[in-house]
Amino acid sequence: MTSHPxxxxxxxxxxxxxxxxxxxxxxxxxxxxxxxxxxxPTSQNNLTTGPTPTPPPLASLAIIALSRMSFGIRPGDIExxxxxxxxxxxxxxxxxxxxLNPDSMDDTDFETRYNAAGFETLHKTHEQLYADHIAGxxxxxxxxxxxEWYGKPAxxxxxxxxxxxxxxxxxxxxxxxxxxxxxxxxxxxxxxxxPLLVSYNRDVxxxxxxxxxxxxxxxxxxxxxxLYYLNQNNSTDxxxxxxxxxELFELHTLGAENYQGVRDPNSVEKDANGIAIGYVDxxxxxxxxxxxxxxxxxxxxxxxxxxxxxxxxxxxxxxxxRFNKLVLGKYIEADQSDLKDGMDVLDLLANHPxxxxxxxxxxxxxxxxxxxxxxxxxxxxNAFTEFRDAPDQLKRVIETxxxxxxxxxxxxxxxxxxxxxxxxxxxxxxSDFTRIPGSLSWxxxxxxxxxxxxxxxxxxxxxKEAWANSMSILYRWNMAVGITENWMDxxxxxxxxxxxxxAQTPTEIRTSAALADFWIQRLLGRTIxxxxxxxxxxxxxxxxxxxxxxxxxxxxxxLPAMVEVILMSPDFQWK
Amino acid sequence: xxxSILPRRQFLQGCSAAIASMAGAKLTNLAFAKQDNPTDTLxxxxxxxxxxxxxxxxxRDGRDRGFYEKARPNLKISDLLPLSDQFxxxxxxxxxxxxxxxxxxxxxxAVGLDHDTRSHFDAQEFIxxxxxxxxxxxxxxxxxxxxxxxxxxxxxxxxxxGQPTSLLNFTPTVSxxxxxxxxxxxxxxxxxxxxxxxxxxNGDSLLHxxxxxxxxxxxxxxxxxxxEYQPSNGAFYNDDDFGIxxxxxxxxIKLEAGLRVAAVDFGGWDTHEYQNEGNSGYIAxxxxxxxxxxxxxxxxLDSGHTExxxxxxxxxxxxxxxxxxxxxxxxxxxxxxxxxxxxxxGGQVFGNWPGLDNDQLYDHADLAVTTDYRQVxxxxxxxxxxxxxxxxxxxxxxGSYNPMGIFR
Numbered sequence: 017m018t019s020h021p022x023x024x025x026x027x028x029x030x031x032x033x034x035x036x037x038x039x040x041x042x043x044x045x046x047x048x049x050x051x052x053x054x055x056x057p058t059s060q061n062n063l064t065t066g067p068t069p070t071p072p073p074l075a076s077l078a079i080i081a082l083s084r085m086s087f088g089i090r091p092g093d094i095e096x097x098x099x100x101x102x103x104x105x106x107x108x109x110x111x112x113x114x115x116l117n118p119d120s121m122d123d124t125d126f127e128t129r130y131n132a133a134g135f136e137t138l139h140k141t142h143e144q145l146y147a148d149h150i151a152g153x154x155x156x157x158x159x160x161x162x163x164e165w166y167g168k169p170a171x172x173x174x175x176x177x178x179x180x181x182x183x184x185x186x187x188x189x190x191x192x193x194x195x196x197x198x199x200x201x202x203x204x205x206x207x208x209x210x211p212l213l214v215s216y217n218r219d220v221x222x223x224x225x226x227x228x229x230x231x232x233x234x235x236x237x238x239x240x241x242x243l244y245y246l247n248q249n250n251s252t253d254x255x256x257x258x259x260x261x262x263e264l265f266e267l268h269t270l271g272a273e274n275y276q277g278v279r280d281p282n283s284v285e286k287d288a289n290g291i292a293i294g295y296v297d298x299x300x301x302x303x304x305x306x307x308x309x310x311x312x313x314x315x316x317x318x319x320x321x322x323x324x325x326x327x328x329x330x331x332x333x334x335x336x337x338r339f340n341k342l343v344l345g346k347y348i349e350a351d352q353s354d355l356k357d358g359m360d361v362l363d364l365l366a367n368h369p370x371x372x373x374x375x376x377x378x379x380x381x382x383x384x385x386x387x388x389x390x391x392x393x394x395x396x397x398n399a400f401t402e403f404r405d406a407p408d409q410l411k412r413v414i415e416t417x418x419x420x421x422x423x424x425x426x427x428x429x430x431x432x433x434x435x436x437x438x439x440x441x442x443x444x445x446x447s448d449f450t451r452i453p454g455s456l457s458w459x460x461x462x463x464x465x466x467x468x469x470x471x472x473x474x475x476x477x478x479x480k481e482a483w484a485n486s487m488s489i490l491y492r493w494n495m496a497v498g499i500t501e502n503w504m505d506x507x508x509x510x511x512x513x514x515x516x517x518x519a520q521t522p523t524e525i526r527t528s529a530a531l532a533d534f535w536i537q538r539l540l541g542r543t544i545x546x547x548x549x550x551x552x553x554x555x556x557x558x559x560x561x562x563x564x565x566x567x568x569x570x571x572x573x574x575l576p577a578m579v580e581v582i583l584m585s586p587d588f589q590w591k
Numbered sequence: 592x593x594x595s596i597l598p599r600r601q602f603l604q605g606c607s608a609a610i611a612s613m614a615g616a617k618l619t620n621l622a623f624a625k626q627d628n629p630t631d632t633l634x635x636x637x638x639x640x641x642x643x644x645x646x647x648x649x650x651r652d653g654r655d656r657g658f659y660e661k662a663r664p665n666l667k668i669s670d671l672l673p674l675s676d677q678f679x680x681x682x683x684x685x686x687x688x689x690x691x692x693x694x695x696x697x698x699x700x701a702v703g704l705d706h707d708t709r710s711h712f713d714a715q716e717f718i719x720x721x722x723x724x725x726x727x728x729x730x731x732x733x734x735x736x737x738x739x740x741x742x743x744x745x746x747x748x749x750x751x752x753g754q755p756t757s758l759l760n761f762t763p764t765v766s767x768x769x770x771x772x773x774x775x776x777x778x779x780x781x782x783x784x785x786x787x788x789x790x791x792x793n794g795d796s797l798l799h800x801x802x803x804x805x806x807x808x809x810x811x812x813x814x815x816x817x818x819e820y821q822p823s824n825g826a827f828y829n830d831d832d833f834g835i836x837x838x839x840x841x842x843x844i845k846l847e848a849g850l851r852v853a854a855v856d857f858g859g860w861d862t863h864e865y866q867n868e869g870n871s872g873y874i875a876x877x878x879x880x881x882x883x884x885x886x887x888x889x890x891x892l893d894s895g896h897t898e899x900x901x902x903x904x905x906x907x908x909x910x911x912x913x914x915x916x917x918x919x920x921x922x923x924x925x926x927x928x929x930x931x932x933x934x935x936x937g938g939q940v941f942g943n944w945p946g947l948d949n950d951q952l953y954d955h956a957d958l959a960v961t962t963d964y965r966q967v968x969x970x971x972x973x974x975x976x977x978x979x980x981x982x983x984x985x986x987x988x989x990g991s992y993n994p995m996g997i998f999r
Binding site: 070071246247250251252254255256257258259262266272275277278279297300431462464471472474480481482484485486487488489490493494497498501503547548550551552554555558574576577580581584585586587589590 | 639640706707708709710711712713750753754759760764765766767768772773775776778779780783784786787788790791792794795796797798799800801802804805808809858859861863864915916917919921922953954
């Protein structure tokens, strides 16, 4: 079967027979006055209401690993994981080792698809992106063509990001690319450097995300996307712009958990090396001074000497504040060599124990739980500090987290964020596409997480409270319907996404109970509570008995609806 | 200042229309008795990013005007609409000025979060939790208001973008951007699917409760889906994010399902560079969108609903007095709030003005906070929202509560 009949015929097929249970609709409008449970203290900067009252039973390690290190379980993933060794630990070791050495993985299927997608701009170097799409945009800025050409690289990056998340075998690096984009967030439509999002993603985030944090931090601080986004490009000795410096402390390194507010820097406790244990506003101002003159070699200052419009990072000595500064208790002398003031700030921040804990906490929140145990945070922070000069520091930190007992023994303390929910549906259903239809991006937007479109610099939240609201959940459900029913196509542009659940169902499985069991196993990799199973069987059965053989046309018409319900269920959302 | 936002938005609207045309039959409606609202419906408009309060309500005259102009040679606002002898309103806010003159809108100056932070995220969190300085709070201030006042209705709380921290852990909140977007795509078996979802989401976890609430919300909202909304009194909502949100709130108020609180978000106020060119430019556009949205919202509801309406407009902080070299302003401290509603003592600027001389500034840099934002909210609670339990809503604050006469 290649296509469904038009959707209204399904209703005709049942002739509106007896599918409505009025009782549950009556129940729907009962005012809900549930009071919250007494919660435990919230984590800094990321509110949570604590663990779920009745956590789902611990899943197998295969499911835990694949759900939290990938964008969802594809058919065959669990079997492949189980074949990696004879014990859970062996398999986990082997899986993580594969995933953290992505260059040695065969990814032919994805690469074939990527090549077929026909991206026109993603191969361009940073300088080419700047020259072709910014400085040398050939179109008239009053025309849509100008903005299409300007936006094209970033739009292609969105498409490529979805393609990778759904098809690439290198799932852990895709999860990490997503993590680091949110950590060092850039808004898609930030002013002057939209096309450069491509080089930011490739040359900064992906280049360093298994490498060294200090190097990554410097690459971020020097990339024009960040220089534009947080106004560093206009920060001069005459008047430092504090925007980047503040977020460098608060979001990129020490975190708000180490912010001591507006107060005298001398009043902050110092460690054995004389470095302040936290930061105050004065540190932000002084760091902003240190970073003056860090800017883009762009066309925004024609009148300036030495600006060649390459679109690269440039140090403008003439706009650098040359006088002495004091950052986190460290005295920075006047007239240091070029860039040294800013480098000193990055050194101070990257080596600070507060940064180690902040980054460790965020990674643990990403990979383990909304409220990760302090034990694993401290272990990861220790690794961060121990290997701070190693070229593979971040890889070692991630290994520490993924091999921890806390990782292996937690389940259901997180739900999939919207993009994960969407991608995992496509993965689970083996959906077929090369370029995503616009409706998919729109749907992800309705779920609250449009790709690369978090406007504030803090990145999308990584706790369930941010996503457990009616709008986001409704569009999670609509996404399940849209994908399974093949309603996502963009006819005008000829962009299709094909999903055929009927063809993926063995022909010998023909009772409602057997079909439900097959698809529950296929999509969740495990069994579920009997009452939930019965509800899913009821959708498939309609007027038939659970063990009654179903006519083939019934299966064709109803199967997608049952599959959708499994995708909509809480069990599909846990991780 | 995303200059390329327009093509993107047009693109999205194209997709949206295409998808809307696919949306299927409406759900079976369940009629409910119209619910009385014994107290005001509170609308909290949160301006994310820290708005430049000193350019929204600048000093008009005297010594402080001098300090203001000296600090902002390129950014100062002129031709102010007169709010008082001392203060004026940015001319882009003229739609709201009419309501101010009519006594329906009021201003509180030098107000804000009385806590030492210039972090957006800290400041927003403290304000919305209602516990400045402490993040160890598992509910928002509005959550605690709704709980302590014992409110019961079909639709007690609405959030038009996600679920804000002020409603943290208030499960009955319905989040939706626009009723037309709020339906389950019907493949012909949607009713059967919803029955199954009722069972699947029958549980006590956050996710279960949110899913069950989503099913409730589908029933509450279904009468509005695919219906053309006609605002009253010729009111017109701009087709921008803010206008769409306000239109949704107005529809929900008129549904008479007992809406007590709506949280509306308006972002984009973090103006570190090129924020205005004289009286026009980026912030002027935002302010016009804000004022025109609020004025039309009021006009729409001036059809029997404004006597039970209280709107407050708040931002996490104001911005630095002195402009920066990028023709913008960095994070500051004291801010300005607006109130709007049938029972507002409007046409006045409330608050103790601390002055703009160097030693009058917070940290020698920003407008000081002389009125804790909790004063305004507490007065609302006790006079308009029928809740005298200020201590439950703002722990540790009730002893400082001292009504300023902002509300009748």
